[in-house]
Amino acid sequence: MRFGILLDHQYAPGDDLRRRLDETVEYVQHVRDLGYDSVFGIHHYLSSLSTPQPLPLLSRLVDHSGTMQLGTGILILPLGHPVHWAEEIATIDQMSGGRFVLGIGSGYRDVEFSAFGIERRTRVSRMTEALEVMQQLWTGEPVHHEGKHFTLDGVRCSVLPVQRPHPPVWVGANGPTGIARIARQGLPWLAPSNVRRNWAVGNLTDYREQRRAAGFDERDAVFPIHRDLCVADSADAAFAVAGDAVKRSYGEYVQYGMDFFESQWDAIKAKALFFGSPDDIAAKIQDFADAGFNHFVFRAQWLGLPIERSVEIVERFAREVMPRFRP
Template identity: 40%
Template sequence: MKFGIMAPHQYPFEDDLRTRLRELTGLVEHAADLGYHSVWTINHFLSNLATPQPISMMARLIECSGEMRIGSGILLLPLFHPVHVAEEFATLDQLSGGRVSLGVAAGYREHEFQALGVDMDGRFRRLDEGVRLIKALWSGETLDFEGEFTTLKGARCGVPPLQKGGPPIYIGAGGKKAVRRAARLGDGWYAPGNSPNPRYLAEHTAVYDAALAEYGRTPVDRPIGVELYCAPTTERAVAEALPHARREYYSYAEYPALSWQRDRFDELVRHTLLLGSPELLIERIREYEALGFDHLIFRPMWLGMPVEDARRSLELFAREVMPAFA
């Protein structure tokens, strides 16, 4: 089992971004020293939280992330031109020494599509075509490409990626049809671990496994994104983390597609927020391991949490939980 962190670069607008970003780079450097495997960045536009953009964030994190892999978790691919993404991520791959991963998804916030003039109804077709075009460009070959949204004649990627064939592409997907798409197109399914339905992961993992067998594909690894905080006792973990997690989830619930999170927050806490002692977290992570997941990615802090608390959580988790999965 590998362990990574989601860089928590979403902040209230009244915060001093320079201070928060210095705290974040220090946290990532600390995670690298502790042996964490990966760090992932967030993508939203015109958000209700100040959200620095992921490609710039990845470039900044290269120098402070040691040997960690650096990924987008998740880039809203339909809102970008795939040629732009292919060359930006190839550049990041060169700058990082081949440590980059590309995570993409279709998006769900209607106002983002409206603001950028992209038809939201076509987002899944754009995602499909974009992934295929990026992979074709990363082959290094001169190509002709005839798609619904992009046409290229005699084109070659202007920046060769360092990794052969380009960085691995993970596809974030929630519904069963989207999970099948992840199996068909991606090098991995970036699974969401925040469904309040306790049967979700088992059911959708079965769909993914069946699709992999159908398409004859083997993923690079099997990541899952969760919320996690570690303290000496579960009671202390809940007391220190829950108010901040609630504040963050309630901010997401301002968007219509996630309004349910406010009403069902207690279910999220029971089924998906891993707030606990090392012993409890080992037990819960074993459940993900049994489903086949081998790369646990977690947000280490939420809105308003002191960075010192996040550092202590990462330290305790690295010392007492990670060795159980070595």
């Protein structure tokens, strides 16, 4: 069982970003020393919140993260060119000594696609083709590609990743069609944080069946999931610590057409969040692990929550929950 941290590097407009990023470095050092396995950054452009970009941030964290995996959770792949992504990611993989995990997704915010001049309806095909091109580039051989979105005429990637044939690729998706596509590709499906338990478990079961049907075995397979985490003396105590902050963070999504975060908040609060006592959290992890999930990536930061509270959460999890799942 592996445990990671999702950095929530989104801040109120006008916040002191240099201070917040320095806090992030210290937070990652703390997470490293507590024995976590991975740390991930998020990706958005033109957000309502000040959102530093993940690849520069992860580059800064290379020397502060020990042996943890570093990754994107997720990178909106359709918004960039595969040559750009391939060389940027290979560079970070080199800098980290082969610790990078490429989490990707197709995106959903209209403002991003409009600003880049990309038709939103093409996002899935662009993501699929971009990944195929990147994988070709990472071979180090000349790439000739004539596709729907990209054309390359014998170009060769100047930087190759340490990990061969390339860094691990996890793919986010929030619907059965996307999950089935990921299964047919044999790639790990990164389950989202805000979905209810039965949805996550049911879709993981379907994904695994479709993956096996496509000819992929499960030896060393990764089944990752995002969850929001707050460990306290009880569920009520956890919500007293972070309930307002997590609701505030999810409330930011409403302006992007995701109004169910407001209309269905009580259900999300009750069934999607890992908030509670150490025994409560351990039981939730065991339940999800029994269903097949084996890499939990926890967010313990939310809009307006002091970093000291986030540190307390990850410390208590490492002290009182993590050892139950380690030899």
